[in-house]
Amino acid sequence: MRPTATSAARRPGVRNLLDTGDAHETRHADGTHHADDTHHADDTHHADDTNDTNSVLGADEVNHTDDATPVANPADAVNQIDHARRADHAHAGDARDERTGTVRSGIDGGTAGDGPNPASGRRSGREDDGDASADGNGGAAPGPRARRPRLRTVLVAGAGGLAVAMLLTGVAALLPGTEPASPPVAARVELREAPVSPVSVARSVESLQVRLQRLPKDHLAWARLGAAYVQQARITADPSYYPKAEQALARAAALAPGDPEVLTGQASLAAGRHEFDLAVRLADQAIEANPYGALAHGIRADALTQLGRYDEATDAINRMMDLRPGVSSFTRASYDAELRGDVRKAADFLAYALRDALAPEDVAYCRYYLGELALHSGDVDRAAREYDAALAAAPDYVPALAGRARALAVSGRLAQAADAYQAVVNRLPLAQYLVEYGEVLVRLGRDPSAQWTLLDAQRRLMAAAGVRDDLTWAEFEADHGSAERAVRHARAEYERNPNLVAADALAWALHKAGRSKEALRYAKQATSTGWRNALLHHHRAVIERALGRTGDAKRSAALVKEINPRFDPELPALARFS
Template identity: 65%
Template sequence: MKTSAKTRIATGALGAAVALTLGAALIPGERTPPAATGQVRLAEIPVSATSLKDAIHALTVRLQRLPEDHQAWAQLGSAYVQQARVTADPSFYPRAERALARSAALSPGNFAALTGQAALAAGRHDFAEAVRLARLSQAANPYGQGAQAVLADAYTQLGRYAEATRAIGRMMELRPGVASFTRASYDAELKGDRAEARRMLEHALDDAFSPTDIAYCRHYLGELALHAGDLRGAAEQYRLALNAAPDFTPALAGTARAAALDGRLADAIDLYGTVVGRLPLAQYVIEYAEVLVKAGKDPSQQWALLRAQRDLMRETGVRDDLTWAEFEADHGSAARAVEHAEAEYARNPNVVAADALAWALHRDGRDREALPYAKKATATGWRNALLHHHRAEIERSLGLAEEAARSAARVRDANPAFSPDLPALARFS
């Protein structure tokens, strides 16, 4: 990989939201998507990249004076985990690993280090290990919300939805707030209850107090509207998010999505250029490339950036077969898509992984094998237009006309603005 591409990935991102609660431990807490992007959302109180940088500096200075402070080492490691997410630079993960290992060595079994190590495992997409470590943290401190946050996220990624719901319930008991309400919103969304999902986000917004908290909640209200086909409502929520925190990149990405789905491709391209310059996440890069293709422009620069990002993630221990399964199925090799999708589903059998495997098998001409996975992907009641579209296409290819018509109707019901030409924009960010 060229050094310039690595540097762009490592340094190009500013203004995303992460969570940082500096106390006994840092609490990861954001809504976990079934990874629209292959990423796990982990945050509690969104703060700026600058705030994280300042926190890391302060902790580093403290540890120069007090090198035996195991809690400061745990906080530093957890801050590096969040910094990796806020900058889309996974090279922070090895630093996190070293700091957390130092904390554990100084105080074996301390819950702050265990929580940080669980969040690190989740960041690297090792969700089974994240569960193991979070359970150890929970045993060490039954009142720690951070362990419940990681459990909720990891169980969701593992397709263990009942256990995720229980972990969210425990978070609510311990401390209702942005972290627990946004997770509860996603939990309701997975079950097809958009009204409850919106209500939980509105509770989160009521609890929000900082500009980035507000932007964070407004952004997800925008996502709910966008994926229900309400482009005007979505754009308004993104606007309010950016009013609260002008450098909140996810809301700018949402604005770009709404513009693209509304047919304003030139506006969307300009916005995506800024988004990817700030935060070159795979999700945003793929969205940008798809909009360029729809506008008749060359996406090759974005595909090169995506490959560079993939290489950097591999080098730093992040395994993300989901993103590459989705990418290869839509834009590359169907055979490679199947390989990635099978690997992802074997580790993380959630509804999005089931959908990715179904779609990869369909693109590889293996529709009979694909259909059971398409049914699994749509089994929770989630009103996700992309999942139902994939199922409709598989059923149509198998000559199941009535079933395909029902699935197509569910697509229209879920999202009247859905565009099969822009599949990445239908994935949840």
């Protein structure tokens, strides 16, 4: 599945985003600007407000935004993760400055999709710009449904993911000391999905913290700070940012109860922590406050997908396309079509998104998922070309680097794949990448224990930050650990989120525990929508064979070969959709 959520997971609607996006100023059709509502009538800096603000921001946070302290004990494995993460921050910043020749800044906020999660899951982090209205959190008035991209004068797009990135327009209004170019009429500020880099989002966090030291009653700045922390958690694989996001969003909610942007930020945080029921409720409240907020509809769609409520998710995606057709809504529609087995339509929607993508990071995002579609249909050469095109657009886009490693492994070049995976996990030690790397090492006859140690460190970090991700551990334990532990994790995940992937995880765990008869009903559920996922059908074939259902097993196995002739059951993590 494709992440936002994501943890940095590869789950539907929970995807991880590693891009950068520029903030921009939004104009309406009449060419006028709309006032930034972050300027309050009372900008007086009171002593008690300062103390309260510091208690949320933390005294060391204003000047040290990159160095969050992990919430778990500082074990060696956790230190390894932190070292890799910080090294990637420095690398990404240097590379981007070399390409652009400028220092990027802006108010980039946090997702829905890593969705690594992943949440993450999958296409949750793209937001077409549209024309912002004065109504709430960034939606345009409804118009005729568009299914193809349109030309735009400005772009704010986000990847995600697992994960619903948010971009804040009207940067000048939020940066202290910035003088307006014209009379004091600023662009409207709103939550937007956008691709961001670790460096750019850290700068945005710092700018917001400085502003909040001056204006501690600015609820929108608090909301955007919370959203930025969610984004930091996803793009750095550091879940210690989630509690910070929770504090900032709670402060925003206390200042402006019922504000649609605050509610949208809280929905994004809930999705990032895999609290999808809560994410739906918060998104519903945001939509009630502002029916034209496209981002809230997108977060709602991602969470409904995670909950296995696919028809409702489709409706939410259609509504999002009505409000703001663009990269974000088209990529969500692509995944929705893929889950229903319509690969051609999924590719068409990605093509629409690609045509609508103006920023290099948006191009990379679309190219990457076109590569994933190709790879999981067995077309390794085409997949490699798409990953290369993604990296040509955005050389630091880690998912495409992982895609290259995946393509090398699937094509049998395991030693090269191992080297490529090592570079990937050095940059971003997401659970998905660690498991894929470990499986390649096993195939090479090498010891994967270092990767499993890092994976366990990630589990402890996620749990300490309030992230529930039983799915990752159900899959890992079933393939590489204890079948009984796999069953426990899979049941817990399925009870909360009865989606296709959770059903498959439970089926496979039960089979590995010797309970194939019980497993079959879940294997059938996992393959019930027509999704052309070779791994799910392989699991069903194995379960049917174990039950003596020879004819059914042959049909399922034949379907596996039809879907993906390159499928390798000894590399199951590589067959899971990112």
